Amino acid sequence: MRFMFLLCILPSVYIVYMPYWCMSLTMATDTRKRVALVTGGGSGIGRATAVRFAELGYSCVVADIDEPSAKETLGMLQTPGLAVQVDVTMATSVEAMVTAAVQHLGRIDCAFNCAGIESAPAKTADQQEDEFDRVMGVNAKGVWLCLKYEIAQMLQQEPVVSDPAKWADKPDVCRFRGARGSIVNASSLAGLVPLAYTSPYCASKFAVLGLTKTAAVEYAKDGIRVNAVCPGPVATPMADRVLELSPPDLRAKQDPKLFPVGRFAAPEEVAEAVCWLCSDACPFTTGEHLKISGGI
Numbered sequence: 001m002r003f004m005f006l007l008c009i010l011p012s013v014y015i016v017y018m019p020y021w022c023m024s025l026t027m028a029t030d031t032r033k034r035v036a037l038v039t040g041g042g043s044g045i046g047r048a049t050a051v052r053f054a055e056l057g058y059s060c061v062v063a064d065i066d067e068p069s070a071k072e073t074l075g076m077l078q079t080p081g082l083a084v085q086v087d088v089t090m091a092t093s094v095e096a097m098v099t100a101a102v103q104h105l106g107r108i109d110c111a112f113n114c115a116g117i118e119s120a121p122a123k124t125a126d127q128q129e130d131e132f133d134r135v136m137g138v139n140a141k142g143v144w145l146c147l148k149y150e151i152a153q154m155l156q157q158e159p160v161v162s163d164p165a166k167w168a169d170k171p172d173v174c175r176f177r178g179a180r181g182s183i184v185n186a187s188s189l190a191g192l193v194p195l196a197y198t199s200p201y202c203a204s205k206f207a208v209l210g211l212t213k214t215a216a217v218e219y220a221k222d223g224i225r226v227n228a229v230c231p232g233p234v235a236t237p238m239a240d241r242v243l244e245l246s247p248p249d250l251r252a253k254q255d256p257k258l259f260p261v262g263r264f265a266a267p268e269e270v271a272e273a274v275c276w277l278c279s280d281a282c283p284f285t286t287g288e289h290l291k292i293s294g295g296i
């Protein structure tokens, strides 16, 4: 009788668990150290994120146009990694960064495209054409080039499942948890709302959201997630430079006393959100932008 019962339920067990078993055959289980790549890793938010990735056990590729600062960040990490000099405005340089990361660390699980520059403060009619090109080159084209080469690499990687046992009774979820990679781009609050005197910067950060959401829908079925963060004011060297150069009326608006939380964010507070978006904790989150602005 017990044998008959087993014979009856076995096919249904097989049907329920078959996708998971099939997946186990085609996807690797993720037992190795994960690899994160951070552009703009030599300063501010990028540096804090590389440090946080390393605290979480990732091996890190710290990439920056300023090689000494990238090396300095690497020296702050708890895990072994790699410092790479990159100019995100040049395709050959970005391709070489991705190649170096894969040669040294095997694959790229997560990428944070954080390299960015501010624009000189001026109203639109007073902005210079070469300033527009410079800012769009780093902030928009740079993110596009990073996406292009990172995604090309991720498409070649086997999908990995970080914790198959945890999802064994949810075969559908498990199917989606095979991840080739996760990318986060640095947009800004200025990518969501206008910020006077910063038309090139604002345009570039709105563009980052367009790039993020387009790539997200293009590669969702390949197991590659693409999201963005939109921080408000963060206490970094960039923020110091912006404040110093801003005209008095713009500087007055940046007074932390006017913000709901009453202060700038620490770069570590953005880093934490980036690491969460990159992690396997949010497999259904793609094409999103996360505003981190202390209520602004």
Ligand SMILES: NC(=O)c1ccc[n+]([C@@H]2O[C@H](COP(=O)([O-])OP(=O)(O)OC[C@H]3O[C@@H](n4cnc5c(N)ncnc54)[C@H](O)[C@@H]3O)[C@@H](O)[C@H]2O)c1
Residues within 6 Å of the ligand: 039, 040, 041, 042, 043, 044, 045, 046, 063, 064, 065, 066, 069, 086, 087, 088, 089, 114, 115, 116, 117, 118, 138, 142, 186, 187, 188, 189, 230, 231, 232, 233, 234, 235, 236, 237, 238, 239
């Ligand atoms: N600080 C803020 O208030 C704030 C707010 C919202 C968004 N952001 C964005 O966050 C990102 C990081 O900003 P941050 O405040 O840490 O700035 P930061 O100036 O401290 O760091 C930026 C890093 O990018 C690097 N970089 C610049 N041009 C590069 C290039 N062509 N190739 C490679 N690396 C390059 C710099 O060398 C520097 O290390 C930027 O994209 C910025 O626009 C900053």
